[in-house]
Amino acid sequence: MRTLINIWTNKGRTRMPAARFMATCLGLVALLVMPMAQAELTIDITRGNERATPIAVVPFAGEGLPTDVAQVVSDDLGRSGYFDPLPRSSMFAKPTSSEEVKFGEWRSLDTRYLVVGSATQQGGQVSIRYELMDVNGESRLLGETVTSSTNDLRRAGHYIADQIFEEITGIRGAFSTRLAYVTSQGVGDNTQYSLYVADSDGHNSQQVLTSDEPIMSPAWSPDAGKLAYVSFESKRPAIYVQNLASGQRAKLTDFEGLNSAPVWSPDGRRLAMALSRDGNPEIYVMDIASRGLQRVTNSSSIETEPDWSPDGQSLIFTSDRSGGPQIYRQSVSGGSAERLTRTGNYNARGRLSPDGKSLFLIHRGNNGFQVAKQDLQSGRLVEISNAQQAESPSVAPNGTMVIFATQQGGTGVLGAVTADGRAQFRLPSAQGDVREPAWSPFLN
Amino acid sequence: MFFKPYMRSLAVAASLAVLAGCSSTGGTQDGSMDGTGAAGGVGTGTAGSGQVSGTGMGGNGAGQMASTGIPDVRTIYFDYDSDTIRSEFESVVNAHASYLAGNPNARVILQGHTDERGTREYNLALGERRAGAVQRYLSLRGVSPSQVEVVSYGEERPAVRGSNEDSFAQNRRVVFAY
Structure with missing residues (x-):
């Protein structure tokens, strides 16, 4: 080599x-x-x-x-x-x-x-x-x-x-980073799903996995060496972890019901995820080495889409306990949940900025589904994207940009917007629908 | 499958009380803002509010013929923001219930689907809620829980492509997969 x-x-x-x-x-x-x-x-x-x-x-x-x-x-x-x-x-x-x-x-x-x-x-x-x-x-x-x-x-x-x-x-550059994303081609039973990684500008893409069953929710390990994702290849959703260098992979969860939305803890030792093994979707934390599971939330509503605070002490997640989806924060060790979003009736799939001060999320307002940024101190929420059906925001490791999924002419494409919303870009793909971008951590 | 999903008001009026009880966990909000501008997310669904008992068994659905074999109609469609089984599909679900109750060795996977609006992982959970409503209905009709498995695909396996109300309506569905 x-x-x-x-x-x-x-x-x-x-x-x-x-x-x-x-x-x-x-x-x-x-x-x-x-x-x-x-x-x-x-x-x-x-x-x-x-x-x-x-x-x-x-x-x-x-x-x-x-x-x-x-x-x-x-x-x-x-x-x-x-x-x-x-x-x-x-x-x-x-x-x-x-x-x-x-x-x-x-x-x-x-x-x-x-x-x-x-x-x-x-x-x-x-x-x-x-x-x-x-x-x-x-x-x-x-x-x-x-x-x-x-x-x-x-x-x-x-x-x-x-x-x-x-x-x-004065801000560390994040151009030498990578993206993971999912593509789909075809419709119905003939759909082919693939997971790719590419450079941050979309070049040098490489296929990590391909399947005729859905692939979802790619998430980078903090050392950028592994991806966790959800694959339906066994006809049910299961969470896998794959080493990108060796291709070696392991099935981490295969519980009855949902196995979804994995995200790595900042120390790389745990995965937060949403499982419905106990009846309805709840947030769990799995210790990767021991596979030990800890249940974090306990309600009769949907809890999903977790993300870690930078210090690894708390989780944010989407819950519809108030009727529609809103974003909450709760200590990993338990306690009560604090509602973070109050603007509008649809706020979901939150991702925290690297400094933990801002929350990026999908907000539904008069412009449909857009990427929004909420200052966690003031609670003020502003839409930063101007796109069709924005989904799946993922923040660059230096906090300056957010990549997200959107639509152009009926096809799924990736968009990126500066964290202040001042500049927006589109990354069209050569073929198929592209979605669920995940921005890697710094590579060194 | 070519259902015309525009019987909304009828569906709302005719939901069975038993179903209203089943869906007490709340709505199945795929997201709102359909292209025609119904802002605010109220949607057209029934979202678990108590419903007056409707018109009973809705006629000679194709599924009712099939007490001896697997019913032919294996997809039912849902209103926006709803996990309530529409009256026009009750006969279909009843036929599957009869088949499963009469064939204890038969197994079915209820595949729950949403339209594309809203976030993927939340939609995955909503698809599970929708399929779960059918599962509870079957259970009330005497089907053993061991015969039924729920798998949600959320918005990952659309039946048709297209960001319009027609496509959305065809994608909001539960499929009986034997």
Whole structure:
């Protein structure tokens, strides 16, 4: 087994040590032997952000690379909603190092930041040197050389975008993360369901599982090495856990009734889930090693769609104990439930932000089902998506974006919206319905 | 299957009291906001409120013929936001009850389905509630619990595609799978 990419830095900041990064790549190698994907996603901006920061990512010098790395960087930054990349057609000059930059030209284009770089190829390896500059301050903020194999240049681009994003915003970049999602093709008895993982921009998708019975609710382990999901392959719903590198998997629950909505605890040792083994759907926590079950809720209504607080001490979940679905919070160790949502009569499938301060959920209002954000301190709820039948919000590990399922022309597609609702994107799929996106944790 | 699901007011009026009692756990809200703009989620269903006893056994449903074999009609449809068995399908459910009671070795899986509106995992729970209402009805008609299993598919296995009221109505169903 060989590594596909090897990144090193020539500067002091080593937030991403090469050794850990290589360990992540080993997992990728194993994934690549799995059947290749049919469902590639491409980005399509539906609503821009007029307050985004202008940036120019000049094409990198160097011929014959299979991937346009500067374009990957530019697309990542644009898709974040924080940046407005300058189109290449508007660039007067194409400098490839800081020495060649004439700042006045870029100031006249209202560009705030400038990225230049060059790539050199040696055998199967590519060295990419890039620099980030502050146009107004006429200063260099970052300079780094990244080494990658030629067949994994997109990953190098995501890494560079992460560094630039963090340098300017102070927020850790989440471009080097992955998505899991479910597709379906066909209708009725001829439907084929598949589970995929892909890069955060939808590229490099790989099939994890395919079945002629439904697949639901993919959830990432905190180390991003495993997925829990629900599969009906035994003609009933059951919860499975699958190791992405080895493909090895285990059936965790197969109780009578619902086995649904698994989510990993922050420490990775437990799964919260919804089971109806005792009559109606309730929230349970399973210790994965011992398979020991602890029942958390106890009511005659539906309880489902749990999510963990970042400290692992409490769970939020959907309950219709008040009549319609609303979101509640309860300590894992028991006690009484506190109702969190009070705006409108349909609030469900909540997901907490990484800092635990915001709740993202599906809210039904005058615009139908939309992704909404509720500030947990003030209780104020605002819709942040503008989409058809939004479902299944999942928050990026840096809290800046929410990916969700929506519809376009009768087909299920993925949408993404910045956490403040200012920019929205659509990720159409090549074929079939795409739904239930799950954003991975950071990969290192 | 080609049911025309527009007998709502009739269905509401004719729900059997026994069913109203069975569905006391509440409504089966698939989500509301049907394309025609019925905002507010009240829907057209009956959602477990007490119903006046209706018109009795609703005529010669196709299922009633089938006391000797598995009834031919194996899908019943539900109103929006409801787990109440509509009067036009009572004969179908009765036929299955007769068949199961008369054939103690027969087994059926009640597959509960919702339309696509609302969140998937909540809909999975609502599909179970809908199938559970049929299960309780069968039980009251003398079918042994060991003969009946409930499996909810929520919105995962639509019978037809399409985000319109016609499609929604065809997808809100319970299937008797032998």
